[in-house]
Amino acid sequence: MISSIKDLYDLENNPKINDLSLILLAEFYKEYLNRYCFQYRITDQTGEDKKEYTIDLRFDLENFCHLLGVEKTVKHVKNDVEILQYKGKMGWDNIENSKITLASLRKSTTKGNFNKNKDKYVFFYKLPKLAEAPKAVLFNKEKVLGNPTNIDCEFLFYDQYHNATIHLGIVYDEELSYYVPKTFFVERITASKDGLRFIGNQQVITVRKIDKTAL
Template identity: 45%
Template sequence: MFRAEELCGLSIKPKINDIDLNVLQDYYRKFLNPFVYQYDIIEGKKQSSIQLRFDEANFCHLLGIESIVKYSVPKKKICNYKGQGGWDFIQNSGLCFNDLKKINKSKFKSVKAKFVYFYLMTDIVENPVAVKFKNQNVDPPTKIDCDILFYTKDENAVIHLGIKKDEVLGYYIPKTFFVEKLGVSGIDSYIDKQKKIIAKKKNRIIML
């Protein structure tokens, strides 16, 4: 079983049996959650600055935990698989992949790629390639809700991190994380018709 520190140095994706939910949570806790990422966004002649933070409450949604259990656990227990409640539940209960498989095996398999590619999250935020995202530009249109899509390529897959400004919090949060296998065409429909922008990491500040 890999430790969180080892995930950062991997050159190929881990096998699902070499990681677990507590490892991914520890990776998030140590290498994403403590920091404020500052970027300059350059769009043609227009330039702006944004801040991105990885709050504990974003973790379950990025990994699709709620989507695995949604129709398989009582509604009153859904709070254990999303938001801050989900983060706390994973930490306190030791919830693991086997537990999620027992709840809904087929749904677990459908989001498995998120788990094995999660180790690339630090690479994506350190050296982002970016597009300004509009869901109507995807064919067919998608319900994905984000302002900017960071992405990186790994073998025959594109790993995406969608971020959006939270108007209440006043900074950007990670809204979606997904993996798209590239077919014969080699085209990723999520970025193909989007406007390319430059996201230049300016700073990474540790929050006290």
């Protein structure tokens, strides 16, 4: 079992699922992502004129469960009232007080449904590094290669680690007046998959982190 968030951050190879806990991932998220506002300079050359503008990205506590797909894991076994405990700030609080754990999620759903989410847990430790120096595309779900997808966002940050492409989709929140993370997912690179399904047919943009301010 990995005992500290620094040990998790410093890993050179992917952890095993049994070496992780939701409370460890929550503490990791709070320390390396939630406590900062990341500011990026976007360079967009999709039109005739080059556009440059600045965006702010914050990782709120309310986004944590959704990024890890916690509520998605149990959606087929919990009713609409019960599932509220697995999302947003309530879900975060239930993870912090250990009402929701990886063990409880395993027991609450089918093995297959839990396993679909394993890569999110395993690659989550790479998110701070991705946030520091992302590659990016303007995302259009209609351009995704292969089967249609429900994934939708404005910008898709990505990079490749350990034979996988990890993706972070972000959107602008009108009420908050800054960007928030909407989706986090992993595509394994195999003999038959190049890891480019979600980015290979998209418009590439340049993203440069210019500031990281403690909140």
